[in-house]
Amino acid sequence: MWPYKLQCFDCQREPAAVETGLRCKTCDGLLEVKFELKGKKKPSWDHRQVSVWKYRELLPIENEESIITLAEGGTGLHRCTRLGRKLGLKKLYVKNEGENPTGSFKDRGMTVAISKAKELGKKKVLCASTGNTSASLAAYSARAGMECIVLVPKGKVAGGKLLQVAMHGAKIIQVKGDFDQAFKTALKLAKRRRDLYLMNSINPYRLEGQKTLAFEISDQLGSKAPDSVILPVGNGGNISAAWKGFTEFQQLSITKTRPRMIGIQAEKAAPIANAVKRRENKIRLVYNPQTLATAIRIGSPVNWPKVLKAIKESKGTAETVTDSEILQAQRELATLEGIFVEPASAASVAGLKKLRANMRVDASETIVCVTTGHGLKDPSVLERLPKSRTGYNLEITNRTNLDALRRII
Ligand code: AN7
Numbered sequence: 414m415w416p417y418k419l420q421c422f423d424c425q426r427e428p429a430a431v432e433t434g435l436r437c438k439t440c441d442g443l444l445e446v447k448f449e450l451k452g453k454k455k456p457s458w459d460h461r462q463v464s465v466w467k468y469r470e471l472l473p474i475e476n477e478e479s480i481i482t483l484a485e486g487g488t489g490l491h492r493c494t495r496l497g498r499k500l501g502l503k504k505l506y507v508k509n510e511g512e513n514p515t516g517s518f519k520d521r522g523m524t525v526a527i528s529k530a531k532e533l534g535k536k537k538v539l540c541a542s543t544g545n546t547s548a549s550l551a552a553y554s555a556r557a558g559m560e561c562i563v564l565v566p567k568g569k570v571a572g573g574k575l576l577q578v579a580m581h582g583a584k585i586i587q588v589k590g591d592f593d594q595a596f597k598t599a600l601k602l603a604k605r606r607r608d609l610y611l612m613n614s615i616n617p618y619r620l621e622g623q624k625t626l627a628f629e630i631s632d633q634l635g636s637k638a639p640d641s642v643i644l645p646v647g648n649g650g651n652i653s654a655a656w657k658g659f660t661e662f663q664q665l666s667i668t669k670t671r672p673r674m675i676g677i678q679a680e681k682a683a684p685i686a687n688a689v690k691r692r693e694n695k696i697r698l699v700y701n702p703q704t705l706a707t708a709i710r711i712g713s714p715v716n717w718p719k720v721l722k723a724i725k726e727s728k729g730t731a732e733t734v735t736d737s738e739i740l741q742a743q744r745e746l747a748t749l750e751g752i753f754v755e756p757a758s759a760a761s762v763a764g765l766k767k768l769r770a771n772m773r774v775d776a777s778e779t780i781v782c783v784t785t786g787h788g789l790k791d792p793s794v795l796e797r798l799p800k801s802r803t804g805y806n807l808e809i810t811n812r813t814n815l816d817a818l819r820r821i822i
Contacts, residue, residue, distance in 0.1 A: 415470050417448045419617060422719060435603070435615050443718060444617040445657075446473050450664040463487045463632055465521050465625045471661060472525055473621050479532045481557045483514035485524050486625055490633040490781070495749040496762075500769050504779040506639070507746070507762075508630055511754055511787030515577060518626065518651060518785045519549035525622030526612055527553040535610040536560060541599035542613075543592045543647065543708050544574030545786055550612050551581035562609065564588050564595040569707050571755065571791035591702065593713040614650025615715050623651055627658025630781055631668050638668040640778040643768075645760040645785055646676035646685055646720065646731070647709035653719035655783075656727060672781075674729035676720060677764030679704030679736065679757075682711060685720050689731035694721060705736045705797075708757035708786060730773065734763040740797055742766060746784070753788030761785075 420427050423442030437444060448471060461467040465486035474480060490508050497505035510518035527550075530538055537560040540550050547563035547570075554561035561583035565575070569591065578585055588595040596613065603611035614620060631638050638659055644652045652674055659671045678686040682702030688695065699712035714720070724731060734742075736756075743759035746752050761782040768774050788794075795803070805821055807813070 414472060414474055415448055415453070417446050417473050420445055420447045435611060435617075443615065443716065445719075446617050446621050448661065450661060453665060455665050455667050463629055465524055465622055468625050468628050471621075471628075472625075473618055474525065474528045475532060479528045480524070481527045481531060481553060482524050483520065483552065483556060485513050485520040485622075486629060488512040488629070490630060491750065491752060493746075493750050493752075496745060499745070499749065500766060501776050502769065502774070502780060503777055505765075506634075506779070506781045507750065507752055508626065508781050508783045509752055509754070510626070510783060510785045511758065515545075515549045515552045516573075516787035516790055517545040517549060518623065518783070519545045520553075521625050522614065522619035522622035522650070522654070523549040523553045523612070526616055526619040527557050527559070529618040530559065530610050530612070531557055533610070537562065537609050538612050539599055539603060539609040540564070540612045541588075541592065541595040542570075543710055544570040544790070545708055546613065547583065547585075548574045548577035548581075548790075551578040551583035554583065555581045560584075562586065564599050566591045566595055566710075569710065571707055571793065573790040573792060592711050593698075593702075596713075596715070613715070614648050620650055620654040620657070623654035624658030624661065626651070626783065627655045628662060631659070631662050634779070636667055637779075638662070638670050639672045639781045641673045641675055641729075641774060642781045642783065643675040643677060643761045643765050644783040645706075645709055645757050645764075646678050646714070647711045647757070648714045649676070649685060649716035649720035651783075651785065652676050653716055653723050656719075656723035671727060672729075674723045674727040675764065675768070676724060676729070676731040677760045678731065678733055679706050679709055679739065679760060680733045682709060683733045684712060685714060685717055686731035686733045688717075688721060689724055690733075696721075704739075706739055706756035706760055707791070708755060709760065730768075732764045732767055734760055734767060738763040738767070740794070743788070743794070744798075744802075747788070752784065754784040755786040755788055755790045756794065758784035758786050
């Protein structure tokens with residue numbers, strides 16, 4: 414690990430004794446890990462396999478013995494020629510984060526944050542979640558031998574995710590309300606109970622793990638940053654972490670350029686995309702956010718200042734998509750490319766389609782859509798598939814012959 418400091422994202426102060434704090438003591442701003450990269454050269458890591466810990470010099474863990482890992486990162490960057498042709502794009506890639514150990518991008522951040530928790534001597538970890546964060550935390554805390562408590566919005570978490578949390582033995586608290594209320598409760602709890610360490614993306618160490626998404630994309634493209642990166646946005650941790658990653662690679666002269674960062678939200682849960690569209694530098698909270706992409710059903714995203722800065726600095730943009738656009742993109746990616754992602758993840762592809770239709774991305778651009786979670790996380794989508802996709806009935810009797818299938822095959 415290279416030396417780093419914890420710093421306030423807003424007032425740039427270095428608050429004292431912040432190792433366990435989650436906000437700046439002076440101005441209540443978000444915290445950020447800062448590595449001093451001036452004059453530094455790329456570490457000699459080319460011989461290491463692509464993974465989160467390949468980049469350990471740029472991760473804030475002091476002792477290698479503290480590392481808790483399930484082999485995260487190293488996910489595929491898949492060239493998508495069939496989908497690309499349909500959208501009139503020459504160089505379209507999907508970075509499929511569903512290939513991580515618990516099936517979502519959250520594992521990148523969790524391996525780093527749980528390792529930090531261990532370094533800090535924490536025994537109990539806590540998060541509020543729309544599903545994936547809790548599934549990931551439940552797995553990593555089990556691996557670390559720590560107690561885990563998760564707060565989830567009752568009845569609004571996809572079945573696969575809830576199964577994961579239950580299987581790993583975390584304590585599940587079902588909150589009557591949505592994610593934003595669950596998160597508020599978790600924040601209060603973490604303030605009151607110092608023995609509980611909050612692992613949401615307000616935790617700056619988690620975002621350090623998540624920035625490796627940008628490192629891997631650049632490495633997989635041969636030390637080149639793409640022109641545009643498109644991600645689904647909920648709390649905004651991932652898009653801001655990816656921007657930090659692209660920035661650090663440019664500072665180390667590994668890449669020459671940085672991509673446009675493009676965030677996609679569901680139409681009725683879009684505080685950040687709406688602020689970008691209105692050219693406002695603050696968000697307006699969305700009360701009672703709605704979308705079938707439950708992972709990004711968030712109206713009060715904690716990382717919004719980081720997201721708006723990333724989009725502005727990168728000359729990026731944001732867009733909204735409807736639930737039916739999301740479902741259609743999910744099916745297209747699955748049928749054209751063999752990549753099965755959960756609805757929230759398909760929002761990035763749905764957003765790309767919309768931007769392309771409005772000529773806001775060029776045919777020759779190198780574009781990376783990040784798909785954040787595996788399709789098996791949310792089996793409820795089966796009920797929304799057209800009948801033609803869910804099969805035909807065949808009764809087998811003594812007299813059945815293959816002619817019965819002639820109409821279909
Ligand atoms: C599949 O699990 O917030 O913008 O509590 O599960 O970094 O919040 C999940 C978020 C995108 C949004 N795609 O990422 C949680 C949670 C999937 C997700 C996002 C989430 P951020």
